[in-house]
Amino acid sequence: MNMLEIRGLEVSIGDTQILRGVDLSVSAGEIHVIMGPNGSGKSTLAKVLVGHPDCEVSSGEVDYAGRSLLEMDAEERALEGVFLAFQNPVEIPGVGNAYLLKAAVNAMRRHRGETELDAFDFLSMVREQLQQVGMSEDMLKRSVNAGFSGGEKKRNELLQLALLKPRLAILDELDSGLDIDGMKAVCTQISSMHTPDRAMLLVTHYPRMLEHLRVDHVHIMSGGRLVQSGGLELVGHLEQGGYETFSA
C-alpha cells in the first residue's frame, strides 16, 4: 500500500487557486522530487500536506497511512510523522532553540507512548545529531532561527528532521541559499536519513542537487498540476529545454 496517495487535489490561497488537480502516490522508502518554475505550486503542495491554515482545499483527497490526512489538524499530522522542512523557517525570538527541540521531541515521545526525555538524556541525544548536521552546540542556546544565516536555518531544519524521525519528510527548497559545500552536506545528510520505512518528498528547482541523491521519481509541476512524471532522465530534458517544454 502507498504511504501517501493524493487524488485530484485543488487548493486556493486567498482568492487565488494554486493547485488545479494534483495526483501523486508515494511509497515507503522512495525519494520523490517535485520540480517546477516559481509560482507553479510546489510550495503550496508542501504546505497543504502539513495543514497550513492559509491553504484552502476546495476538492480532492489525501490518504496517509490509511487515514484521511486532510481531516487531521496540524499537530496531529506532525505527531503521525509528517514533517516539513520549511523553505523560510520563521524566527521565534526569546524561545531557546533547545527548548523548542525538547518540547517537540517529548510531544512526539508522548504520542508514541514512550517516556519523555529529561534534560540530560535529551542533551546527549542532541549532541550526537549536532555533529551530523554540522551545527555547533551554541546554536542550541540561541533563539529559534533568530539571526540565523540561511545555511544555519537549513541545518536547524535538518537537525529537527533527524530528531523527530518522521515517516514522510517533505523538504521545501532545502537547497536554496546554500553554497556547493553546504548543498553536498545537506545531500549527505538526506541520504543518511533515507531508510526503507521513510518516504521523502523533495521540492526544488535546482537540478544539480539531484546528482548527489538516489532519486526514484521526478515530477514536473506547472500551472498547479504535475504535468510529467518519470525518472532522473527528466532532469536532463529540463537542463536542455527549460520548463517551457513541459508546460501544461
Add this chain to the structure above:
Amino acid sequence: MSTANKEISDLLNERYAAGFYTPLETDSVPPGLSEDTVRSISARKAEPEWLLKWRLRAYRRWLEMQEPHWAHAKYAPIDYQAASYYSAPKQDKPKSLDEVDPQILETYEKLGIPLRERELLAGVAVDAVFDSVSVATTFKEKLAEVGVIFCSFSDAVQEHPQLVRKYLGTVVPRGDNFYAALNAAVFSDGSFCYIPPDTRCPMELSTYFRINAGNTGQFERTLVVADRGSHVSYLEGCTAPMRDNNQLHAAVVELVALEDAEIKYSTVQNWYPGDAQGRGGIYNFVTKRGDCRGARSRISWTQIETGSAITWKYPSCILRGDHSRGAFYSVAITNNWQQADTGTKMIHLGRHTSSTIISKGISAGHGQNAYRGMVEAGPRASHARNFTQCDSLLMGDQCGAHTFPVIRAGNCTVQVEHEATTSKISDEQLFYCRQRGISTEDAVAMIVNGFCQRVLEELPMEFAVEARKLLGISLEGAIG
C-alpha cells in the same frame, strides 16, 4: 481575529482561581474618611502620639492634593467617602498560629500559602495580611535568633518604635503623592523587617496580602531596612475575591539599604483583574521606592503584574550611595479591559552608580499597557550608567502598548542606553511549532515564557513557579 489571537485570548481567559470569598465576622469602621477615621484607626492599634500626629499631618496634606490623572488609564471618579478604611476579622489578636481562626488558615491554604507550622514552606517566612491586619507571621522566633526582625507593622510600632520612627517616611515622605499621603493617613498594617549588620537573612521573607471584605480598601505599609553589609530577599503576593465593584489598594513600600547591603524585592501581583467586560477589579495604586543610602548598596525590584483592573506603580531606586546599584525587572500583563501604567525611576545621585531596567509588557484583549520610566543622573552623579530594555508583546488588534521613557543626563560622564521593541505572536510562529507536534497552547506558553524569561529568572525559585503558572506557561527546561 486571527487564529493565533483567538487561541491566545482563550488561554488568557482562564478563570481567576483566587476569586473566592471567606465569610467572616468583621470589625470595620463605617465608610467615610475624616480626621475621626484616622484617629479611630490609630486608637484601634493603640499607637503612640507621634504616629497619630504623623498620620494627621498626612491627612491634612492629602486634603490639599489633587488626584493624579497623568497615567495612561481611564476610569470613573473614585468616591473616597464610599469605602471603609478599616476591616479586620473579629477576633482578639491571636498570640500564636494555633489561635488563628481556622477559616482564615483555610483561606490561605486554598491560596497555596500554608501557615500551620507543620505544613510551612521550608525556607520561607510569611506575614499574612488579611484585609486591614496582619493575622500571622511565621518563623518569627527562628529569625529572631540571628537578630532579624520580621513582624507586622503594628507589632513593630509597639515593639521596635525607635527603628520605625527612625526610618518611617524617610524614603516615601507622607506627602509624596496623592496615594502615598492617603496611605500615610489611614494605613492599617503591613510588614516590617530589619536585618542587622553583616547578616544574611537565613530564609526568604514574604508577605501575602489578601483583600477579603467588600466595600473596603487595603492600605498597608511595608518597611524593609537592611543594615550595613546585610542581605535579604523579600517576596510579596496578593489576591482578592471577584466582585463587580472596584476596590482600592493604595500601599506604600519603603526600602532602605545601608552600606554594602542588598535587598531583593519581588512581587507577584494577582489582584482580581475584573471580568471580561471590565466590571470590577482592584485599583492598584502603589508607591514603592528604595533608597540605596549607603555606598555599594544594591536594591532590585522584580515584579510580575498579572492582576488588577488598573495598575499604577513605579518601584523606584534612589541611588544615593557611591557605587550603588538599582534594578527593575518587570512583566506586566493586561488582558480584557485591564490597564497598567507601570515602570520605574532610577535617580542617580552618587558617583559610579548603575541601574538596569528590563520591562516586558504583554497586551491582549482590550488591555492597555504603558511603560513609564525615568532615568536621571544629576551633575554630581559622575560615571552613572543605565541600561534599559523595554519590550512589548501585542496579542490582538484592540489592545495597546505604550512606552514613555525619560532620560535626563546632567553631566558628561553619564552613559545611558535605552532600547525598545514591539512584537506579536505571528500565525507563522504558531504554525511552525504545531508542525513540530507542539500544541498551540504550549506554543503560546513557550513564546510568552521566552519573552519574559529575562525577568522570570530574577525571581526566587519559590515564586518563579507560581509566576510561571500565572503566565499560563510551563517551566522552561534547564537547557539553553
Add this chain to the structure above:
Amino acid sequence: MHLADHYEAHFRALSPKWEQGFLEQRRQALQALLRDGLPSRKQEEWRFTDPSPIVNCAFNPVVPGPTRTATAQDAQAYVLMFVDGTPCVTQQSLPEGVILQAWRDSPEALPDSVRGCFDVAGDDGFMLMNTAFLAGGACLYVPPGCKLAAPIHLNYQFTSDASSRAYHLRNILVLGEGAEAEVVEHYHYPGQGTDMTADLCNVVTRVALAPAARLEHCQLTACGRVSALLSLQAEQQADSCYHVHALGAGTTLGRQAFRVRLCGAAAAVELDCLYHLNSDEHLECRMLVEHAVPNTRSLQLFRGMVGGRAHGVFNGRVRIQQGAQDTDARQDSAGLLLSEQARVDICPMLEIYADAVRCSHGATVGHLDEDAVFYMRSRLLSRSEAEALLRRAFALTVLERLPVASRALLHRIGWEVQHDH
C-alpha cells in the same frame, strides 16, 4: 503695562494695515490668546523648555514693508528672500504652474489646496499669537506631476539690531500629485556682536503632500541670541515621501516641533534632526508622527551635541492608531555630552494601538569615546583634532542623508554645522 493690554494695543494699531479677509481669524486668535494666555512650564508640553523668558517679554510684532525686487544671487536655486520679514523677489523663470511668492501678495490667486493650509492645528498660545499677528511668509505650490530641477531656497535674513521685535511667520508648502521638490528653509540672524537678545522668531510651516508627492525639506536655523519657536505641521497622502533635515546651530531659547500625520497607505516620513549647542543655549526638538492608516512608515533620527552649560532636549513620539496595521516606525536618538555642565534630556515615546506593527526605538546618551581619542592621539593627532573628528562622525549620521542639491546649496551659502569648535 499689563501684557494683555500691550498685545491688545498692538492689535488695534496694526489692524488697519492688514488685509481685511483674514482679519476675523486674527481677532478670534487674539481673543483666545487673551483668554487662555501663553504656556507655562507647568504644562506637560513645556516641561523641558521654560517659556517664561518669552512669555514675560512685551514683544513688538513686526509689520513688514511692501515686497521689493532684488537681483538674483544664486543661479542654481529658486530663491525667495525675506529681509527682516520684507519679501525680496528676484526675477526667475519657474516651471509652468509653480507658485513661489510671499503669500501676502495676491492671496486670492492661490489654489484652494494652498488656501486650505492657513488653518493650523493646536491652540498653543504661541500658535494663537502667530495667527493674530501674522506678518507674512512664503508659499510654494508645485502642480501635479511637476518635478523641480533646482532646490527652492526660502531665505530669511534678519539684520536690524532693534530689540524686542517679534516675527510671526507662516510658510505653506503644497505639492500636487506626483510632484517633487527640494526646499531649504533658512533662518539666519547675525552672530556675535549684535544684541538682539530679546527678539522672537515664531514660525509655523504647513506642508501638504498629495499622493505620490516627494519633498526633501531642509530646515536651517542659526538664531543666535534670539528665541526661536519653529513649528512644522505636515499631512501626507498615499505613497507620498517626506524627508526633513533639521539642522540647528545655537539658540538661546529654541523649540522646534514637528507634527506629521500619515493619512494615506504607503506614505513615508523621515525626520532627521541635528543640532549643536554651546554656552547657555537651550533647544528642544519635538516630533510627533501619527500613523492614521495601515501600511505607513516613519523614522525619527535625532543627534544632539551639547557643550558649555547648554541644555538639549529630544521629545519624540510615535502614535499608531487603531487599525493602522503594518506600520513600520523607528526612533533613533542619541545625545552627546561635550562638557561637564551640559545637559541632555531624551524622551522617545511610543503609543501603539495596533498589533501588526514593527516598532523600535533606541536612545543613547554618552560622551566622546576616550579610547578613540587616545588611539588617534597615539597616531599623532592633537586632542582637539581627535575630538573634532569624533564630533563630525557623530553628526555625519544626519549630514550624509542630505540630498545632493541641498548639500550644494548649503555649501554655497557657507553653512557649517559647528562640529569643530
